[in-house]
Amino acid sequence: MPKVEHADFCDNGLTPKAAQFLFPSLNKNLKSLDFSINQLGNRGTMILKSNMLGDKTR
Amino acid sequence: MEYLNLEANNIGDKAAIEIFKTIKKNIYLKRLNLSKNNLTNMCTWEMAECLKENDTLEELYLHYNKIQGDGAQNIFAALIKNTYLKVLDLSWNSLGASEKGLANAFFELFSKNNELVHCDFSYNNISYETTVKAAEGLKLNHSIYGLHWNGNQGYVDTEGFLIPFKTSLSTDLQPKHSTAISKRRINGVQCLKDGKGHDKAIPTENCWICEGWTENTIYYIPGKDNFLLIEFQGKSGNIFDLPLYIHFDFEQYVGRLLERTDSNTFKITKMIPPGTRKYFFSHNYEPVIARDQPSAVNDFHVIKVSLSLFFYLINQDVKIEKEVFTLNVPRMNYKKLNSDIPVIDKDYNPIPTLKPREEVDIKHEIQEKKWSVQNSIFKDYKAEDEVKRFVIYLKY
Numbered sequence: 141m142p143k144v145e146h147a148d149f150c151d152n153g154l155t156p157k158a159a160q161f162l163f164p165s166l167n168k169n170l171k172s173l174d175f176s177i178n179q180l181g182n183r184g185t186m187i188l189k190s191n192m193l194g195d196k197t198r
Numbered sequence: 199m200e201y202l203n204l205e206a207n208n209i210g211d212k213a214a215i216e217i218f219k220t221i222k223k224n225i226y227l228k229r230l231n232l233s234k235n236n237l238t239n240m241c242t243w244e245m246a247e248c249l250k251e252n253d254t255l256e257e258l259y260l261h262y263n264k265i266q267g268d269g270a271q272n273i274f275a276a277l278i279k280n281t282y283l284k285v286l287d288l289s290w291n292s293l294g295a296s297e298k299g300l301a302n303a304f305f306e307l308f309s310k311n312n313e314l315v316h317c318d319f320s321y322n323n324i325s326y327e328t329t330v331k332a333a334e335g336l337k338l339n340h341s342i343y344g345l346h347w348n349g350n351q352g353y354v355d356t357e358g359f360l361i362p363f364k365t366s367l368s369t370d371l372q373p374k375h376s377t378a379i380s381k382r383r384i385n386g387v388q389c390l391k392d393g394k395g396h397d398k399a400i401p402t403e404n405c406w407i408c409e410g411w412t413e414n415t416i417y418y419i420p421g422k423d424n425f426l427l428i429e430f431q432g433k434s435g436n437i438f439d440l441p442l443y444i445h446f447d448f449e450q451y452v453g454r455l456l457e458r459t460d461s462n463t464f465k466i467t468k469m470i471p472p473g474t475r476k477y478f479f480s481h482n483y484e485p486v487i488a489r490d491q492p493s494a495v496n497d498f499h500v501i502k503v504s505l506s507l508f509f510y511l512i513n514q515d516v517k518i519e520k521e522v523f524t525l526n527v528p529r530m531n532y533k534k535l536n537s538d539i540p541v542i543d544k545d546y547n548p549i550p551t552l553k554p555r556e557e558v559d560i561k562h563e564i565q566e567k568k569w570s571v572q573n574s575i576f577k578d579y580k581a582e583d584e585v586k587r588f589v590i591y592l593k594y
Contacts, residue, residue, distance in 0.1 A: 150203075172201035176231070180204065185213035192199060193220045193227075 143167050151177040156184035163191035203231040205259070211240040218248040225254050229386070233261035233287070239269030246276035249283065256546070257285040257386055261318070265291040267300040274307040277314070284546045287318045287384055289346065294323030301331035308335030314342055315542050316407050318384045321349030326364050333360035340553040343541050344407035346384065354404045356449050356469070358554030384408060387542035406554070410537020411469040413550035418442060418456060418464040418479060418488055434488035437481045440464075445503050447476040453505040467552055472537040476530045483571070485527040496530045 147170060154162070159180060166173070173192065180188065209217075214237050221227050242265060249255070265273075270293045277283060293300060324332075329352035336342070337359065345354050352362040382390055382403075389410035403409070421433020442464050443453035448471055456464035456479075476496070479486040480503065487493050504522045542548055571579075 170199050172203075173199060174201075174203040175207065176203045176205035178207050180207040180209060180213075182210055182213040185204070185207070185209050186216060188204075189213075189216055189220050192202075193217065193224060 143169060145169060145171045146174075147172070148174040149178065150174050154178040154180070154184075156181060156187060159184040159187045163188055166192070200226055201229040202227060203229075204235065205231045205261075206234040209235040209237070211236075211238055214241040215244045218244040221255070222248045222251045224252065227252075227255055229257040229259075230255060231259040233259050233263070235263060237263040237265060239266050239272075242269035242272040246272040249273065249276035249280045252280075253282050255283060258283060259285075259287040260291065261287045261383060262290040265293065267293050267296040267298065271299055271303040274303040277307055278310045280311075281313050284313060285316045285384065285386055286314060288322070289318040289320045289383070291322055293319065294325060294328075294350070297325060297328055300324075301328040304328060304332035305335035308332060308342070309338040311339070312341045315546055315548070316344040316384055316387055316405075317342055318346040319350065320346040320403075324350035324352075326351040326362050329360065329362035333362055336360045337555055340555055343548060343554055344384070344387075344405040346403055346405060346408075348403055356404050357556075358404075358406070382408065387540065387544075387546060389537045389540060406469050406550075407541045409471050411471050411541060412535055412537065412539055413467065413552050414470045414533070414535065415465055415467045416444060416456075416477070416491075416533075418444075419490065420463065434490050435486055437464075437479070437486055439481075441481070442486070443480045443505060445478055445480060445501075446470070451501050451503040453480060453503060469550060469552055470533070470535055472535045474532050474534050476532045478527050478530045480525065483523065483525070485525045487529050488531050491531045492533070493529045493531045496527050499526055499528060500524050501527050 144167060147166060149162070154175070156179075170192070175188070178184075204217075209232065214232060214235065217232075218241065221230070237260065249258075265288065270288065270291075273288075277286070324347075329347070329350060333352065336345070342358070345358065345360065347354050347360060351364060352360050355361050384390075384405075384407075387407055390408045418434045418437065420436065420438045440455070440458060442456045444456055444466055445451040445453055446468075454466055454468070456466045459465055476494075479488060502522065502524050504520060507519045507521060539549060541550060
């Protein structure tokens with residue numbers, strides 16, 4: 141995947157299952173992530189947390 | 199990652215708590231949007247802990263959640279210690295529910311936090327009593343340049359003061375349009391434009407930031423009147439003495455006293471909303487137009503104005519009297535302004551020299567009360583017009 145700095149997945153009906161594949165593939169230099177109006181719920185947020193926010197340097 | 203937007207993802211309290219635990223020590227995240235996620239008071243304790251420890255988060259959006267007064271108190275207590283958060287959006291929550299202690303929490307937040315520059319507490323059903331206490335705290339705050347309080351029992355005036363009012367009452371100073379539900383949402387420290395990319399013609403919430411207000415100085419330069427209009431070139435008119443007031447359309451023509459400068463001119467520096475702003479001056483209850491500034495015919499002619507007058511009493515206390523009267527204003531000055539200059543820059547530093555809620559120098563405004571028709575018992579007396587007088591003359 142190319143080095144993306146700004147990712148916008150707004151209003152795509154994305155579920156936790158999609159999040160499971162999507163978040164690990166996003167690069168570490170991502171500066172902004174717009175994931176508004178999707179269906180992450182509790183489970184999807186946990187996936188996001190461990191992949192995107194887990195490391196405090198990210 | 200500097201910006202994370204998780205708006206409308208049905209996250210709930212449990213997951214929100216995990217997010218706050220994780221970002222407590224995050225050193226990159228600057229903007230977090232958790233609006234429309236069914237968050238309640240449950241997650242506010244962890245949110246508060248995060249705000250106490252995190253030293254990078256600058257903007258937090260919690261619009262349209264279910265946070266009540268108790269939860270807000272947790273957040274406010276943390277914000278007294280936090281010196282990084284600049285923008286807070288708590289609009290469309292339920293702060294008005296379980297209000298016990300909320301009034302004091304608002305007072306403490308406004309009076310002790312010097313970092314927040316933009317806050318949205320609109321549509322929270324906040325009571326009159328809480329608004330009164332919040333207004334007291336806000337008087338001590340000169341760092342919040344934009345505050346939203348629509349949908350509560352109060353409104354923000356043009357100088358940034360919070361004015362409490364009971365919904366059953368209305369005041370002349372309250373913007374007439376502020377009762378309409380505003381669907382605008384704050385976006386950092388950016389000026390919001392309407393759908394066509396134009397500035398809003400009428401300020402609806404008196405937010406200096408969202409509405410793109412700019413700092414302006416208006417002068418009145420006295421010049422001699424020798425019945426030759428040419429004498430007025432570069433001069434405003436023949437008023438040489440105070441009190442000289444200025445009345446703006448966006449303030450419902452409340453009179454603001456101009457100050458005299460060393461060069462014997464009069465001036466006032468104010469934050470003014472964008473668009474074509476109409477104004478006129480008044481001196482001893484007579485309307486005055488500055489001839490060196492653009493002017494146009496006023497279609498409405500009769501304008502209701504109000505003045506706050508300050509007087510010394512015998513014991514040197516200061517008495518404030520408010521006068522409301524009407525003036526016949528056939529022409530008005532106008533000034534076209536746009537919102538190109540932001541109120542707050544990208545580093546959250548204010549650009550205007552004027553601060554919100556600056557105290558009026560009362561000594562400067564104290565004056566002797568002079569007799570005039572408008573402040574006498576004859577103020578409501580209607581003079582007979584010339585035609586009537588002529589008819590009476592013919593009859594007798």
